[in-house]
Amino acid sequence: MTFCESLQQNRTWLLFSLLLVAVLYRGVVPDMVRQWYEDPNYSHGFVVPLLASFFLYERRAELAEAQVASWWPGFLVVILGVGQLLLGWLATEYFTMRSSLVVILAGLTLFFFGRRLFRLMLLPLAYLVFMVPLPYIIYDTVAFPLKLFVTKASIGFLKLCGVVVLREGNVIQLPSTTLEVADACSGIRSLISLIALAVAYSFFIRLTTARRVVLVLAAIPIAVAANALRVIGTGFLAQYWGARAAEGFFHEFAGLAVFAVAMVLMVSLGTFLSRGSGRSL
Template identity: 65%
Template sequence: MRRRIPVAPVQASYINRPQGNSISMPPTITFTEALARNRIRLLLIVPLLVAAYYRVVPDMVQQWMQDENYSHGFLVPLIAGYFLYLRRDELGRAPVVPWNWGVAVLLFGLAQLILGWLGTEYFTMRSSLVVVLAGLVLFLFGTAPFRVMALPLGYLLFMVPIPYIVYDAVAFPLKLFVTRVSVATLKIAGVSVLREGNIIMFPATTLEVADACSGIRSLISLLALAVALAFFLRIAPWKRWVLVGGAIPIAIVTNASRVIVTGFLAQYMGARAAEGFFHEFAGLAVFGLAMLLLVSLGALLKGREQRTGSEQ
Protein backbone atom coordinates (compact mmCIF):
# COMPACT_ATOMS: atom_id res chain seq x y z
CA MET A 1 0.00 0.00 0.00
CA ARG A 2 1.39 3.32 -1.11
CA ARG A 3 1.68 6.21 1.25
CA ARG A 4 0.42 9.54 0.02
CA ILE A 5 2.71 12.48 0.60
CA PRO A 6 0.80 15.75 1.12
CA VAL A 7 1.77 18.40 -1.36
CA ALA A 8 1.47 22.04 -0.35
CA PRO A 9 -0.53 24.17 -2.82
CA VAL A 10 1.52 26.33 -5.07
CA GLN A 11 0.97 30.02 -4.39
CA ALA A 12 1.86 32.67 -6.89
CA SER A 13 4.22 35.16 -5.45
CA TYR A 14 4.66 38.60 -6.87
CA ILE A 15 7.02 39.88 -4.24
CA ASN A 16 10.18 39.00 -6.11
CA ARG A 17 8.82 39.97 -9.58
CA PRO A 18 11.32 42.25 -11.28
CA GLN A 19 10.23 45.84 -11.23
CA GLY A 20 11.17 46.25 -14.87
CA ASN A 21 8.14 44.22 -15.97
CA SER A 22 5.61 46.53 -14.32
CA ILE A 23 3.67 48.88 -16.62
CA SER A 24 3.70 52.49 -15.46
CA MET A 25 1.36 55.14 -16.84
CA PRO A 26 2.94 58.42 -17.88
CA PRO A 27 2.17 61.21 -15.44
CA THR A 28 -0.53 63.64 -16.55
CA ILE A 29 0.62 67.21 -16.98
CA THR A 30 -1.47 70.35 -16.70
CA PHE A 31 -2.22 72.84 -19.43
CA THR A 32 0.27 75.33 -17.96
CA GLU A 33 3.04 72.71 -17.99
CA ALA A 34 2.15 71.67 -21.52
CA LEU A 35 2.46 75.27 -22.72
CA ALA A 36 5.91 75.52 -21.19
CA ARG A 37 7.09 72.23 -22.71
CA ASN A 38 5.68 72.86 -26.19
CA ARG A 39 6.31 76.58 -26.57
CA ILE A 40 8.65 76.05 -29.53
CA ARG A 41 6.07 73.95 -31.38
CA LEU A 42 3.35 76.49 -30.66
CA LEU A 43 5.53 79.33 -31.88
CA LEU A 44 6.04 77.46 -35.14
CA ILE A 45 2.27 77.04 -35.58
CA VAL A 46 1.62 80.80 -35.42
CA PRO A 47 3.36 81.69 -38.72
CA LEU A 48 1.55 78.78 -40.41
CA LEU A 49 -1.79 80.22 -39.30
CA VAL A 50 -0.73 83.68 -40.46
CA ALA A 51 0.26 82.28 -43.86
CA ALA A 52 -3.08 80.46 -44.22
CA TYR A 53 -5.26 83.43 -43.22
CA TYR A 54 -3.15 86.44 -44.19
CA ARG A 55 -5.83 87.57 -46.65
CA VAL A 56 -8.93 86.11 -45.03
CA VAL A 57 -8.76 87.95 -41.71
CA PRO A 58 -7.84 91.42 -43.10
CA ASP A 59 -10.75 91.19 -45.58
CA MET A 60 -13.07 90.37 -42.70
CA VAL A 61 -11.78 93.32 -40.65
CA GLN A 62 -12.33 95.59 -43.64
CA GLN A 63 -15.95 94.48 -43.79
CA TRP A 64 -16.31 95.33 -40.09
CA MET A 65 -15.17 98.84 -40.92
CA GLN A 66 -17.41 99.30 -43.95
CA ASP A 67 -20.58 97.42 -42.99
CA GLU A 68 -22.43 98.76 -39.94
CA ASN A 69 -24.19 95.42 -39.54
CA TYR A 70 -20.91 93.87 -38.39
CA SER A 71 -19.15 96.72 -36.63
CA HIS A 72 -19.46 94.69 -33.42
CA GLY A 73 -16.84 92.33 -34.89
CA PHE A 74 -14.08 94.44 -33.35
CA LEU A 75 -15.40 93.65 -29.86
CA VAL A 76 -15.93 89.92 -30.32
CA PRO A 77 -12.25 88.82 -30.07
CA LEU A 78 -11.79 91.06 -27.04
CA ILE A 79 -14.82 89.60 -25.28
CA ALA A 80 -13.73 86.05 -26.19
CA GLY A 81 -10.29 86.81 -24.78
CA TYR A 82 -11.87 88.11 -21.58
CA PHE A 83 -13.91 84.91 -21.28
CA LEU A 84 -10.66 82.97 -21.50
CA TYR A 85 -8.99 85.27 -18.98
CA LEU A 86 -11.75 84.64 -16.44
CA ARG A 87 -11.24 80.89 -16.85
CA ARG A 88 -7.44 81.05 -16.75
CA ASP A 89 -7.13 79.22 -13.40
CA GLU A 90 -9.43 76.39 -14.47
CA LEU A 91 -7.64 76.17 -17.81
CA GLY A 92 -4.20 76.12 -16.21
CA ARG A 93 -5.17 73.15 -14.01
CA ALA A 94 -6.86 71.20 -16.81
CA PRO A 95 -5.14 67.83 -17.48
CA VAL A 96 -3.58 67.50 -20.92
CA VAL A 97 -4.16 64.25 -22.80
CA PRO A 98 -3.69 64.90 -26.56
CA TRP A 99 -6.59 63.61 -28.61
CA ASN A 100 -5.57 62.14 -31.97
CA TRP A 101 -9.04 62.65 -33.43
CA GLY A 102 -8.35 66.35 -33.22
CA VAL A 103 -6.45 65.88 -36.47
CA ALA A 104 -9.77 65.10 -38.17
CA VAL A 105 -11.24 68.36 -36.91
CA LEU A 106 -8.12 70.21 -38.04
CA LEU A 107 -8.22 68.66 -41.51
CA PHE A 108 -11.92 69.46 -41.79
CA GLY A 109 -11.17 73.12 -41.03
CA LEU A 110 -8.39 73.22 -43.62
CA ALA A 111 -10.66 71.57 -46.21
CA GLN A 112 -13.29 74.17 -45.37
CA LEU A 113 -10.73 76.92 -46.00
CA ILE A 114 -9.69 75.44 -49.36
CA LEU A 115 -13.26 74.86 -50.56
CA GLY A 116 -14.25 78.36 -49.51
CA TRP A 117 -11.28 79.80 -51.38
CA LEU A 118 -12.08 77.80 -54.52
CA GLY A 119 -15.73 78.84 -54.42
CA THR A 120 -15.04 82.43 -53.24
CA GLU A 121 -17.39 81.84 -50.30
CA TYR A 122 -16.22 84.18 -47.56
CA PHE A 123 -18.25 82.77 -44.68
CA THR A 124 -16.80 79.30 -45.23
CA MET A 125 -13.25 80.63 -45.35
CA ARG A 126 -13.63 82.88 -42.31
CA SER A 127 -15.45 80.41 -40.09
CA SER A 128 -12.82 77.77 -40.87
CA LEU A 129 -10.43 79.69 -38.61
CA VAL A 130 -12.55 78.77 -35.58
CA VAL A 131 -12.67 75.11 -36.67
CA VAL A 132 -8.89 75.02 -37.18
CA LEU A 133 -8.28 76.52 -33.74
CA ALA A 134 -10.63 73.96 -32.19
CA GLY A 135 -8.81 71.14 -33.96
CA LEU A 136 -5.44 72.37 -32.76
CA VAL A 137 -6.62 72.57 -29.16
CA LEU A 138 -8.06 69.05 -29.29
CA PHE A 139 -5.00 67.53 -30.95
CA LEU A 140 -2.37 69.25 -28.83
CA PHE A 141 -4.08 69.43 -25.44
CA GLY A 142 -7.11 67.11 -25.44
CA THR A 143 -10.74 67.34 -24.45
CA ALA A 144 -10.36 68.73 -20.93
CA PRO A 145 -8.77 72.05 -21.98
CA PHE A 146 -11.12 72.18 -24.96
CA ARG A 147 -14.17 72.08 -22.68
CA VAL A 148 -12.83 75.11 -20.85
CA MET A 149 -12.08 76.95 -24.10
CA ALA A 150 -15.28 75.91 -25.91
CA LEU A 151 -17.23 79.08 -25.13
CA PRO A 152 -14.45 81.55 -26.08
CA LEU A 153 -13.79 79.63 -29.30
CA GLY A 154 -17.47 79.37 -30.19
CA TYR A 155 -18.02 83.05 -29.41
CA LEU A 156 -15.57 83.94 -32.17
CA LEU A 157 -18.23 82.89 -34.69
CA PHE A 158 -20.08 86.15 -33.92
CA MET A 159 -17.25 88.05 -35.60
CA VAL A 160 -17.85 86.24 -38.91
CA PRO A 161 -20.35 88.05 -41.19
CA ILE A 162 -23.14 85.74 -42.25
CA PRO A 163 -23.63 85.03 -45.98
CA TYR A 164 -25.68 87.64 -47.80
CA ILE A 165 -28.10 85.00 -49.00
CA VAL A 166 -28.88 84.14 -45.37
CA TYR A 167 -28.93 87.82 -44.42
CA ASP A 168 -31.49 88.63 -47.13
CA ALA A 169 -33.55 85.54 -46.30
CA VAL A 170 -33.91 86.81 -42.72
CA ALA A 171 -34.06 90.56 -43.35
CA PHE A 172 -36.84 90.51 -45.97
CA PRO A 173 -39.48 88.70 -43.82
CA LEU A 174 -38.50 90.92 -40.89
CA LYS A 175 -39.04 94.04 -42.99
CA LEU A 176 -42.50 92.89 -43.98
CA PHE A 177 -43.39 91.94 -40.40
CA VAL A 178 -42.17 95.25 -38.97
CA THR A 179 -44.04 97.12 -41.69
CA ARG A 180 -47.30 95.29 -40.96
CA VAL A 181 -47.03 95.86 -37.23
CA SER A 182 -46.14 99.53 -37.67
CA VAL A 183 -48.96 100.24 -40.12
CA ALA A 184 -51.49 98.46 -37.89
CA THR A 185 -50.35 100.49 -34.89
CA LEU A 186 -50.47 103.76 -36.83
CA LYS A 187 -53.99 103.00 -38.04
CA ILE A 188 -55.14 102.27 -34.49
CA ALA A 189 -53.67 105.64 -33.47
CA GLY A 190 -55.72 107.35 -36.18
CA VAL A 191 -52.95 108.04 -38.71
CA SER A 192 -53.94 107.83 -42.39
CA VAL A 193 -51.53 105.31 -43.88
CA LEU A 194 -51.36 102.61 -46.53
CA ARG A 195 -48.91 99.75 -47.02
CA GLU A 196 -47.42 98.30 -50.18
CA GLY A 197 -44.92 95.59 -49.31
CA ASN A 198 -42.32 97.33 -47.16
CA ILE A 199 -43.44 100.79 -48.33
CA ILE A 200 -45.49 102.95 -45.94
CA MET A 201 -47.49 105.66 -47.71
CA PHE A 202 -48.77 108.78 -45.94
CA PRO A 203 -50.85 111.56 -47.50
CA ALA A 204 -47.80 113.84 -47.70
CA THR A 205 -44.85 111.46 -47.94
CA THR A 206 -43.72 107.87 -48.44
CA LEU A 207 -41.36 105.86 -46.24
CA GLU A 208 -39.47 102.67 -46.98
CA VAL A 209 -38.67 100.18 -44.24
CA ALA A 210 -35.07 99.36 -45.10
CA ASP A 211 -32.85 96.59 -43.79
CA ALA A 212 -31.62 98.85 -40.98
CA CYS A 213 -35.21 99.19 -39.71
CA SER A 214 -36.03 95.49 -39.98
CA GLY A 215 -34.16 94.61 -36.79
CA ILE A 216 -31.58 92.36 -38.42
CA ARG A 217 -28.73 94.69 -37.54
CA SER A 218 -29.80 94.95 -33.91
CA LEU A 219 -30.51 91.23 -33.81
CA ILE A 220 -26.96 90.22 -34.76
CA SER A 221 -25.38 92.57 -32.23
CA LEU A 222 -27.89 91.80 -29.48
CA LEU A 223 -27.35 88.06 -29.81
CA ALA A 224 -23.62 88.55 -29.30
CA LEU A 225 -24.28 90.76 -26.26
CA ALA A 226 -26.88 88.35 -24.89
CA VAL A 227 -24.43 85.43 -24.97
CA ALA A 228 -21.83 87.56 -23.17
CA LEU A 229 -24.37 88.69 -20.57
CA ALA A 230 -25.59 85.12 -20.04
CA PHE A 231 -21.99 84.08 -19.36
CA PHE A 232 -21.41 86.76 -16.74
CA LEU A 233 -24.71 86.24 -14.89
CA ARG A 234 -24.75 83.37 -12.41
CA ILE A 235 -28.09 81.92 -13.42
CA ALA A 236 -29.44 78.50 -14.32
CA PRO A 237 -28.62 77.16 -17.80
CA TRP A 238 -32.25 77.31 -18.97
CA LYS A 239 -32.43 80.96 -17.91
CA ARG A 240 -29.37 81.68 -20.01
CA TRP A 241 -31.18 80.24 -23.02
CA VAL A 242 -34.20 82.40 -22.18
CA LEU A 243 -31.95 85.46 -22.06
CA VAL A 244 -30.32 84.69 -25.41
CA GLY A 245 -33.66 83.88 -27.02
CA GLY A 246 -35.14 87.07 -25.58
CA ALA A 247 -32.78 89.11 -27.76
CA ILE A 248 -34.88 88.18 -30.82
CA PRO A 249 -38.23 89.72 -29.79
CA ILE A 250 -36.45 92.67 -28.17
CA ALA A 251 -34.70 93.51 -31.45
CA ILE A 252 -37.92 93.22 -33.45
CA VAL A 253 -40.10 95.19 -31.03
CA THR A 254 -37.64 98.05 -30.58
CA ASN A 255 -37.15 98.45 -34.32
CA ALA A 256 -40.91 98.36 -34.88
CA SER A 257 -41.23 101.17 -32.34
CA ARG A 258 -38.64 103.11 -34.33
CA VAL A 259 -40.74 102.82 -37.48
CA ILE A 260 -43.91 103.78 -35.59
CA VAL A 261 -42.34 106.90 -34.09
CA THR A 262 -40.88 107.82 -37.49
CA GLY A 263 -44.34 107.39 -39.00
CA PHE A 264 -45.90 109.76 -36.50
CA LEU A 265 -43.24 112.37 -37.17
CA ALA A 266 -43.49 111.90 -40.94
CA GLN A 267 -47.20 112.62 -40.72
CA TYR A 268 -46.47 116.12 -39.46
CA MET A 269 -42.87 116.87 -40.47
CA GLY A 270 -42.62 115.15 -43.84
CA ALA A 271 -39.87 112.93 -45.21
CA ARG A 272 -37.09 114.78 -43.38
CA ALA A 273 -38.19 112.97 -40.19
CA ALA A 274 -36.71 109.78 -41.62
CA GLU A 275 -33.52 111.30 -42.98
CA GLY A 276 -30.31 112.86 -41.79
CA PHE A 277 -29.52 113.34 -38.13
CA PHE A 278 -32.84 112.12 -36.80
CA HIS A 279 -32.52 108.83 -38.64
CA GLU A 280 -29.04 108.17 -37.25
CA PHE A 281 -30.04 109.30 -33.76
CA ALA A 282 -33.13 107.10 -33.83
CA GLY A 283 -30.97 104.08 -34.73
CA LEU A 284 -28.66 104.69 -31.77
CA ALA A 285 -31.56 105.36 -29.42
CA VAL A 286 -33.35 102.16 -30.46
CA PHE A 287 -30.23 100.06 -29.95
CA GLY A 288 -29.69 101.69 -26.56
CA LEU A 289 -33.28 100.85 -25.62
CA ALA A 290 -32.77 97.26 -26.79
CA MET A 291 -29.65 96.94 -24.63
CA LEU A 292 -31.54 98.36 -21.64
CA LEU A 293 -34.36 95.85 -22.12
CA LEU A 294 -31.85 92.99 -22.48
CA VAL A 295 -30.04 93.97 -19.28
CA SER A 296 -33.39 94.35 -17.50
CA LEU A 297 -34.38 90.84 -18.60
CA GLY A 298 -31.09 89.50 -17.27
CA ALA A 299 -31.61 91.31 -13.95
CA LEU A 300 -35.15 89.92 -13.73
CA LEU A 301 -33.97 86.36 -14.31
CA LYS A 302 -31.14 86.73 -11.80
CA GLY A 303 -33.41 88.33 -9.21
CA ARG A 304 -35.95 85.53 -9.43
CA GLU A 305 -33.22 82.95 -9.01
CA GLN A 306 -31.89 84.71 -5.93
CA ARG A 307 -35.38 84.87 -4.42
CA THR A 308 -35.92 81.17 -5.13
CA GLY A 309 -32.59 80.31 -3.52
CA SER A 310 -33.35 82.37 -0.39
CA GLU A 311 -36.75 80.70 0.00
CA GLN A 312 -35.13 77.29 -0.06
Protein backbone atom coordinates in the same frame (compact mmCIF):
# COMPACT_ATOMS: atom_id res chain seq x y z
CA MET B 1 0.85 67.44 -16.93
CA THR B 2 -0.74 70.83 -16.29
CA PHE B 3 -1.69 73.31 -18.98
CA CYS B 4 1.20 75.63 -18.09
CA GLU B 5 3.69 72.76 -18.25
CA SER B 6 2.28 71.68 -21.60
CA LEU B 7 2.64 75.21 -22.97
CA GLN B 8 6.26 75.23 -21.90
CA GLN B 9 6.98 71.80 -23.34
CA ASN B 10 5.22 72.36 -26.69
CA ARG B 11 5.96 76.05 -27.16
CA THR B 12 8.03 75.47 -30.32
CA TRP B 13 5.34 73.42 -32.08
CA LEU B 14 2.61 75.76 -30.86
CA LEU B 15 4.39 78.83 -32.22
CA PHE B 16 5.04 77.01 -35.51
CA SER B 17 1.36 76.01 -35.76
CA LEU B 18 0.14 79.54 -35.02
CA LEU B 19 2.59 80.91 -37.61
CA LEU B 20 1.14 78.54 -40.22
CA VAL B 21 -2.36 79.68 -39.29
CA ALA B 22 -1.28 83.31 -39.68
CA VAL B 23 0.11 82.53 -43.14
CA LEU B 24 -3.04 80.67 -44.21
CA TYR B 25 -5.32 83.51 -43.10
CA ARG B 26 -3.11 86.46 -44.05
CA GLY B 27 -5.71 87.59 -46.56
CA VAL B 28 -8.88 86.16 -45.03
CA VAL B 29 -8.80 87.85 -41.62
CA PRO B 30 -7.87 91.38 -42.84
CA ASP B 31 -10.68 91.19 -45.39
CA MET B 32 -13.12 90.17 -42.64
CA VAL B 33 -11.95 93.06 -40.43
CA ARG B 34 -12.47 95.42 -43.36
CA GLN B 35 -16.07 94.26 -43.61
CA TRP B 36 -16.55 94.94 -39.88
CA TYR B 37 -15.43 98.50 -40.52
CA GLU B 38 -17.40 99.10 -43.72
CA ASP B 39 -20.63 97.18 -42.97
CA PRO B 40 -22.60 98.49 -39.94
CA ASN B 41 -24.35 95.12 -39.70
CA TYR B 42 -21.13 93.54 -38.47
CA SER B 43 -19.39 96.30 -36.56
CA HIS B 44 -19.79 94.16 -33.43
CA GLY B 45 -17.07 91.94 -34.89
CA PHE B 46 -14.44 94.17 -33.28
CA VAL B 47 -15.85 93.35 -29.83
CA VAL B 48 -16.20 89.58 -30.25
CA PRO B 49 -12.48 88.65 -29.94
CA LEU B 50 -12.22 90.91 -26.89
CA LEU B 51 -15.17 89.18 -25.20
CA ALA B 52 -13.75 85.76 -26.10
CA SER B 53 -10.46 86.82 -24.51
CA PHE B 54 -12.34 87.91 -21.41
CA PHE B 55 -13.94 84.47 -21.13
CA LEU B 56 -10.44 82.98 -21.22
CA TYR B 57 -9.28 85.43 -18.58
CA GLU B 58 -12.20 84.48 -16.33
CA ARG B 59 -11.12 80.84 -16.50
CA ARG B 60 -7.40 81.47 -16.10
CA ALA B 61 -7.19 79.69 -12.73
CA GLU B 62 -8.96 76.57 -14.04
CA LEU B 63 -6.87 76.58 -17.22
CA ALA B 64 -3.59 76.91 -15.33
CA GLU B 65 -4.36 73.92 -13.09
CA ALA B 66 -6.10 71.72 -15.67
CA GLN B 67 -4.49 68.37 -16.44
CA VAL B 68 -3.93 68.05 -20.17
CA ALA B 69 -2.84 65.33 -22.58
CA SER B 70 -2.45 65.41 -26.35
CA TRP B 71 -5.43 63.95 -28.24
CA TRP B 72 -4.43 62.90 -31.74
CA PRO B 73 -7.96 62.96 -33.32
CA GLY B 74 -7.73 66.73 -32.89
CA PHE B 75 -5.35 66.68 -35.86
CA LEU B 76 -8.19 65.34 -37.99
CA VAL B 77 -10.25 68.36 -36.94
CA VAL B 78 -7.37 70.58 -38.09
CA ILE B 79 -7.33 68.78 -41.45
CA LEU B 80 -11.10 69.28 -41.67
CA GLY B 81 -10.65 73.01 -41.06
CA VAL B 82 -7.95 73.27 -43.73
CA GLY B 83 -10.22 71.40 -46.15
CA GLN B 84 -13.04 73.82 -45.33
CA LEU B 85 -10.71 76.74 -46.02
CA LEU B 86 -9.69 75.23 -49.36
CA LEU B 87 -13.29 74.56 -50.42
CA GLY B 88 -14.29 78.10 -49.46
CA TRP B 89 -11.37 79.51 -51.45
CA LEU B 90 -12.24 77.42 -54.53
CA ALA B 91 -15.91 78.46 -54.32
CA THR B 92 -15.10 82.06 -53.29
CA GLU B 93 -17.44 81.58 -50.32
CA TYR B 94 -16.26 83.89 -47.57
CA PHE B 95 -18.28 82.48 -44.69
CA THR B 96 -16.81 79.02 -45.26
CA MET B 97 -13.28 80.39 -45.39
CA ARG B 98 -13.64 82.64 -42.36
CA SER B 99 -15.43 80.15 -40.12
CA SER B 100 -12.78 77.53 -40.87
CA LEU B 101 -10.45 79.53 -38.62
CA VAL B 102 -12.58 78.59 -35.61
CA VAL B 103 -12.50 74.92 -36.66
CA ILE B 104 -8.70 74.95 -36.94
CA LEU B 105 -8.27 76.65 -33.56
CA ALA B 106 -10.58 74.05 -32.00
CA GLY B 107 -8.59 71.25 -33.63
CA LEU B 108 -5.27 72.63 -32.40
CA THR B 109 -6.68 72.89 -28.87
CA LEU B 110 -7.81 69.27 -28.96
CA PHE B 111 -4.56 68.03 -30.49
CA PHE B 112 -2.16 69.78 -28.12
CA PHE B 113 -4.19 69.81 -24.89
CA GLY B 114 -6.95 67.20 -25.14
CA ARG B 115 -10.68 67.08 -24.47
CA ARG B 116 -10.64 68.17 -20.83
CA LEU B 117 -9.05 71.52 -21.61
CA PHE B 118 -11.18 71.83 -24.75
CA ARG B 119 -14.29 71.83 -22.57
CA LEU B 120 -12.90 74.82 -20.69
CA MET B 121 -12.04 76.53 -23.99
CA LEU B 122 -15.34 75.70 -25.69
CA LEU B 123 -17.14 78.96 -24.87
CA PRO B 124 -14.34 81.32 -26.02
CA LEU B 125 -13.78 79.30 -29.17
CA ALA B 126 -17.47 78.96 -30.05
CA TYR B 127 -18.08 82.64 -29.35
CA LEU B 128 -15.66 83.55 -32.15
CA VAL B 129 -18.33 82.37 -34.63
CA PHE B 130 -20.17 85.65 -33.95
CA MET B 131 -17.31 87.61 -35.56
CA VAL B 132 -17.92 85.90 -38.94
CA PRO B 133 -20.36 87.82 -41.18
CA LEU B 134 -23.30 85.74 -42.37
CA PRO B 135 -23.60 84.75 -46.05
CA TYR B 136 -25.75 87.30 -47.87
CA ILE B 137 -28.19 84.59 -48.95
CA ILE B 138 -28.96 83.86 -45.28
CA TYR B 139 -28.94 87.56 -44.40
CA ASP B 140 -31.48 88.37 -47.13
CA THR B 141 -33.62 85.36 -46.26
CA VAL B 142 -33.98 86.66 -42.70
CA ALA B 143 -34.09 90.40 -43.46
CA PHE B 144 -36.95 90.34 -46.00
CA PRO B 145 -39.64 88.69 -43.83
CA LEU B 146 -38.50 90.85 -40.90
CA LYS B 147 -39.02 93.98 -43.01
CA LEU B 148 -42.54 92.90 -43.90
CA PHE B 149 -43.38 92.03 -40.29
CA VAL B 150 -42.04 95.32 -38.91
CA THR B 151 -43.91 97.21 -41.64
CA LYS B 152 -47.21 95.46 -40.88
CA ALA B 153 -46.85 95.94 -37.14
CA SER B 154 -45.97 99.61 -37.53
CA ILE B 155 -48.85 100.22 -39.93
CA GLY B 156 -51.29 98.59 -37.51
CA PHE B 157 -50.12 100.78 -34.61
CA LEU B 158 -50.17 103.98 -36.69
CA LYS B 159 -53.73 103.25 -37.82
CA LEU B 160 -54.82 102.68 -34.22
CA CYS B 161 -53.46 106.13 -33.42
CA GLY B 162 -55.47 107.73 -36.22
CA VAL B 163 -52.68 108.18 -38.75
CA VAL B 164 -53.83 107.86 -42.37
CA VAL B 165 -51.42 105.35 -43.88
CA LEU B 166 -51.24 102.68 -46.58
CA ARG B 167 -48.79 99.84 -47.13
CA GLU B 168 -47.33 98.35 -50.30
CA GLY B 169 -44.89 95.60 -49.37
CA ASN B 170 -42.28 97.28 -47.21
CA VAL B 171 -43.26 100.79 -48.35
CA ILE B 172 -45.36 103.01 -46.06
CA GLN B 173 -47.41 105.71 -47.78
CA LEU B 174 -48.40 108.75 -45.73
CA PRO B 175 -50.35 111.74 -47.04
CA SER B 176 -47.23 113.91 -47.06
CA THR B 177 -44.47 111.44 -47.89
CA THR B 178 -43.50 107.84 -48.60
CA LEU B 179 -41.26 105.81 -46.30
CA GLU B 180 -39.41 102.62 -47.10
CA VAL B 181 -38.59 100.11 -44.38
CA ALA B 182 -35.03 99.19 -45.32
CA ASP B 183 -32.87 96.38 -43.94
CA ALA B 184 -31.56 98.67 -41.19
CA CYS B 185 -35.12 99.22 -39.94
CA SER B 186 -36.09 95.55 -40.12
CA GLY B 187 -34.22 94.70 -36.95
CA ILE B 188 -31.69 92.38 -38.61
CA ARG B 189 -28.77 94.71 -37.84
CA SER B 190 -29.51 95.03 -34.14
CA LEU B 191 -30.63 91.39 -34.00
CA ILE B 192 -27.20 90.04 -34.96
CA SER B 193 -25.38 92.30 -32.51
CA LEU B 194 -27.94 91.79 -29.75
CA ILE B 195 -27.74 87.99 -29.90
CA ALA B 196 -23.94 88.14 -29.65
CA LEU B 197 -24.18 90.48 -26.66
CA ALA B 198 -26.97 88.42 -25.07
CA VAL B 199 -24.77 85.31 -25.11
CA ALA B 200 -21.92 87.23 -23.45
CA TYR B 201 -24.23 88.91 -20.96
CA SER B 202 -25.85 85.61 -19.96
CA PHE B 203 -22.43 84.34 -18.86
CA PHE B 204 -21.39 87.58 -17.19
CA ILE B 205 -24.38 87.44 -14.83
CA ARG B 206 -23.94 83.67 -14.29
CA LEU B 207 -27.32 82.33 -15.33
CA THR B 208 -28.30 78.70 -15.45
CA THR B 209 -28.34 77.05 -18.87
CA ALA B 210 -32.13 77.26 -19.21
CA ARG B 211 -32.18 80.96 -18.30
CA ARG B 212 -29.34 81.66 -20.70
CA VAL B 213 -31.38 80.14 -23.51
CA VAL B 214 -34.38 82.29 -22.52
CA LEU B 215 -32.29 85.46 -22.52
CA VAL B 216 -30.66 84.73 -25.88
CA LEU B 217 -33.98 83.83 -27.54
CA ALA B 218 -35.56 86.96 -26.06
CA ALA B 219 -33.07 89.04 -28.06
CA ILE B 220 -35.11 88.25 -31.18
CA PRO B 221 -38.47 89.82 -30.18
CA ILE B 222 -36.64 92.63 -28.35
CA ALA B 223 -34.73 93.62 -31.50
CA VAL B 224 -37.82 93.40 -33.71
CA ALA B 225 -40.01 95.36 -31.27
CA ALA B 226 -37.39 98.08 -30.81
CA ASN B 227 -37.07 98.58 -34.56
CA ALA B 228 -40.85 98.65 -34.95
CA LEU B 229 -40.81 101.57 -32.48
CA ARG B 230 -38.26 103.27 -34.73
CA VAL B 231 -40.54 102.96 -37.76
CA ILE B 232 -43.55 104.12 -35.75
CA GLY B 233 -41.67 107.15 -34.47
CA THR B 234 -40.56 107.98 -38.00
CA GLY B 235 -44.16 107.70 -39.20
CA PHE B 236 -45.42 110.09 -36.53
CA LEU B 237 -42.73 112.65 -37.33
CA ALA B 238 -43.40 112.45 -41.06
CA GLN B 239 -47.15 112.80 -40.50
CA TYR B 240 -47.16 115.75 -38.13
CA TRP B 241 -43.85 117.54 -38.77
CA GLY B 242 -43.11 116.65 -42.39
CA ALA B 243 -40.71 114.36 -44.20
CA ARG B 244 -37.62 116.42 -43.31
CA ALA B 245 -38.20 115.84 -39.61
CA ALA B 246 -37.98 112.09 -40.19
CA GLU B 247 -34.74 112.27 -42.16
CA GLY B 248 -31.17 113.29 -41.55
CA PHE B 249 -30.14 113.59 -37.92
CA PHE B 250 -33.25 111.92 -36.54
CA HIS B 251 -32.84 108.89 -38.75
CA GLU B 252 -29.27 108.35 -37.58
CA PHE B 253 -30.07 109.14 -33.96
CA ALA B 254 -33.07 106.79 -34.02
CA GLY B 255 -30.81 103.88 -34.96
CA LEU B 256 -28.64 104.45 -31.88
CA ALA B 257 -31.66 105.07 -29.66
CA VAL B 258 -33.33 101.86 -30.81
CA PHE B 259 -30.27 99.79 -29.95
CA ALA B 260 -30.00 101.55 -26.57
CA VAL B 261 -33.65 100.69 -25.84
CA ALA B 262 -33.04 97.08 -26.85
CA MET B 263 -30.01 96.91 -24.54
CA VAL B 264 -32.01 98.32 -21.63
CA LEU B 265 -34.73 95.71 -22.19
CA MET B 266 -32.19 92.91 -22.40
CA VAL B 267 -30.37 94.04 -19.24
CA SER B 268 -33.69 94.34 -17.42
CA LEU B 269 -34.67 90.83 -18.45
CA GLY B 270 -31.24 89.53 -17.46
CA THR B 271 -31.55 91.16 -14.04
CA PHE B 272 -34.94 89.53 -13.56
CA LEU B 273 -33.68 86.11 -14.65
CA SER B 274 -30.59 86.33 -12.45
CA ARG B 275 -32.67 86.42 -9.26
CA GLY B 276 -31.94 83.26 -7.34
CA SER B 277 -29.40 82.07 -9.90
CA GLY B 278 -26.00 81.35 -8.44
CA ARG B 279 -24.40 79.40 -11.25
CA SER B 280 -20.78 80.30 -11.96
CA LEU B 281 -19.05 80.66 -15.30
